[in-house]
Amino acid sequence: MNTNDIREHLLSKAKWVNLEHTVDTIKAGDPLKEIKSVAVAWMGTMKNIQLAYEKGCDLLITHEPIFWHHSQDEKPERSQVPGIAKQKFLDETGLVILRVHDIWDPWPEIGIRDSWATGLGLEKRLAEDPTKFVAVYEIPEMTLSEFGKHVAEKVRPLGQDSIWLLGEPDWCISHPAVGTGCGTPGLEMIKEGADVVVVCDDGFSYWHSGERFYEMGVGVVMVNHGTSEMWGIENLAQYIKKTFPKLEVTYIDKHPRYLTIKG
Numbered sequence: 001m002n003t004n005d006i007r008e009h010l011l012s013k014a015k016w017v018n019l020e021h022t023v024d025t026i027k028a029g030d031p032l033k034e035i036k037s038v039a040v041a042w043m044g045t046m047k048n049i050q051l052a053y054e055k056g057c058d059l060l061i062t063h064e065p066i067f068w069h070h071s072q073d074e075k076p077e078r079s080q081v082p083g084i085a086k087q088k089f090l091d092e093t094g095l096v097i098l099r100v101h102d103i104w105d106p107w108p109e110i111g112i113r114d115s116w117a118t119g120l121g122l123e124k125r126l127a128e129d130p131t132k133f134v135a136v137y138e139i140p141e142m143t144l145s146e147f148g149k150h151v152a153e154k155v156r157p158l159g160q161d162s163i164w165l166l167g168e169p170d171w172c173i174s175h176p177a178v179g180t181g182c183g184t185p186g187l188e189m190i191k192e193g194a195d196v197v198v199v200c201d202d203g204f205s206y207w208h209s210g211e212r213f214y215e216m217g218v219g220v221v222m223v224n225h226g227t228s229e230m231w232g233i234e235n236l237a238q239y240i241k242k243t244f245p246k247l248e249v250t251y252i253d254k255h256p257r258y259l260t261i262k263g
Contacts, residue, residue, distance in 0.1 A: 001034065001035050001036075001244065001246065001247065002031060002032050002033060002034060002035055003026060003029070003031040003032075003033070003035060003059055003096050003098050004026075004031045004032060006035070006038075006059075006061075006098065006240070006244065007024070007026070007031070007098055009243065010024075010100060010103045010104075011024070011103065013103075013107075014102070014103040014104075014107065016102075016106060016131075017102045017103055018102075021072075022072075022101075022102045022103075023065075023070060023071060023072055023099055023101050023102060024098075024099050024100055024101055024102050024103050025072050025073075025098075025099060026096065026097070026098055027044070027062075027065075027066045027067075027074055027097040027098070027099055028066065028087075028090040028095065028096060028097040029059075029090065029094055029095055029096030029097060030094070030096060031096065031098075033058060033094070033096055034058070035058045035059045035096070035247065036058055036246075036247065036248065037055070037056055037057045037058055037059075037247065037248040037249075037250070038057060038058070038059045038060075038061060038240060038247050038248070038249045038250070039051070039052035039055060039057040039059070039060045039061070039249075039250045039251075039252050040060075040061045040062075040233060040236055040237035040240060040249065040250070040251050040252070041060060041061070041062050041063075041233065041251070041252045041253065041254070041255070042062070042063050042064060042226050042229055042230055042233045042253060042255055043062055043063065043064040043065070043226065043255045044060065044062040044064070044065065044066035044097060044099075045254060045255045045256070046082070046085070046086055046089075047254035047255070048060065048062070048252050048253075048254050048255065049066075049086065049089065049090070049095065049097075050089070051252050051254055052095060052250075052252065053089075053093050053095050055250055055252075057095070057250065058095070058096060059095070059096045059097070059098060060095060060096070060097045060098075061097075061098050061099075061100050061236070061240065062097060062098075062099055062100070063099070063100060063101050063104060063112075063229060063232075063233055063236070064099075064101065065099070066086065066097055066099075067083050067086070067087075068083075100236065104232065104233075104236055105133065105180045105181065105183070106131065106132040106133060106180065108132075110232070110235040110236075110238075110239060111180075111232055111235075112180045112181060112228075112229050112232035112233075113132065113133060113134070113135065113178065113179065113180040113183075113232075114232075115231040115232035115234075115235050116178055116180075116228050116229070116231060116232060117135065117137065117178050118231070119154060119231040120150075120151060120154055120176075120178065120198070121139075121150075121154070122137040122139065122176060122178065123137070124137055124138045124139070125137050126138050126175065126192065126193065127189070127192040127193070129188055129189070131183075133179055133180040133183040134177060134178070134179040134180070134183060134184070134185040134186075134188065134189050135177065135178065135185075135189070136175055136176070136177040136185070136189045136192045136193055136194040137175065137176055137177070137178070138174060138175055139174055139175075139176060140174065141172055141173070141174040142172070142173065142174070143169060143170050143171065143172060143173070144165065144167050144168065144169055144170070144171040144172075144173050144196060144219040145165070145169035145170065147173055147176065147196060147219075147221065148163060148165040148169075148219075148221055151163055151198065151221050151223070155223055155227050158227050158230050158231075159227070159253075159257045160223060160224055160227045160257060160258070161257075161259060161260050162260040163221055163222060163223050164220075164221070164222040164223075165219070165220070165221055165222075166206075166210050166213070166214060166219065166220035166221075166222070167196070167213075167214060167217075167218070167219030167220060168219075171195075171196075171217065171219055172195075173195045173196040173219055174195065175193045175194050175195050175196070176194065176195075176196045176197070176198055176221075177189035177190075177192075177194035177196070177197045177198065178197075178198045178228075179197075179198075179199065179200075179203070179228075181200060181202070181203065181225055181228060181229050182200060182202050182203030182225065183203065184197065184199035184200060184203040184204050185197045185198070185199065186209060190213070190216065190218055194218065195217070195218055195219065196218060196219035196220070196221060197213065197218060197219070197220055197221070198221045198222075198223070198228075199220060199221070199222050199223075200222065200223055200224065200225040200227070200228045201222060201223070201224055201225055202225040203225070204220075204222060224257065224258055226255055226257070227257075230253060233251070233253075234251050237249050237250070237251040
């Protein structure tokens with residue numbers, strides 16, 4: 001079993017991936033090296049890479065980039081600080097790194113979007129866009145403030161100590177929309193009836209969308225990018241373990257979180 005075997009299996013199930021342009025490529029190490037132990041993480045932070053190596057893993061599967069660049073080779077930052085130290089560590093250890101992003105975002109039921117919705121307790125899906133990146137759901141009517149508190153309680157165990165809320169707290173909502181990481185729900189889901197959108201910091205603009213949605217009477221709940229995808233990455237680890245039972249699989253989540261500090 002090697003990294004190419006795992007990648008080819010995943011791609012064979014993900015017919016939506018454009019093979020010529022996908023970022024789901026080998027980022028470091030020898031893809032033909034025998035793999036016995038795998039770590040799965042949301043992002044290839046230095047802490048996650050070091051922890052994977054310390055645990056004796058041969059392969060680290062990561063959803064987001066290693067070198068902060070959304071491309072096939074992630075080349076621009078490898079020769080700059082702090083990428084130099086990260087590249088040196090990878091060269092010295094031989095740790096193999098595979099990115100699984102395009103494959104896992106719209107994967108049905110256990111991919112990024114559906115895992116996020118399930119974790120938030122959203123079960124009744126009313127509509128989705130053709131790419132299956134965003135969807136709107138139906139829940140019992142509550143105030144925007146109550147929904148915001150609900151989301152905050154759900155994400156606290158993931159390491160996020162607060163959420164941002166935009167809109168009047170007493171607005172009544174019953175049709176939240178969620179997306180896939182930076183693929184945040186917008187006008188297309190509002191046209192489908194969404195009255196609150198759950199977005200992430202990396203994929204949402206206040207001046208372009210937030211204030212506009214406010215004027216439309218649509219609430220916004222904002223979380224950190226990693227928070228919205230961690231449940232999906234845990235499911236990826238479980239999928240790898242179930243599909244390749246001879247592999248030892250470990251989920252790790254040592255990426256830094258924002259902390260809320262009130263003035």
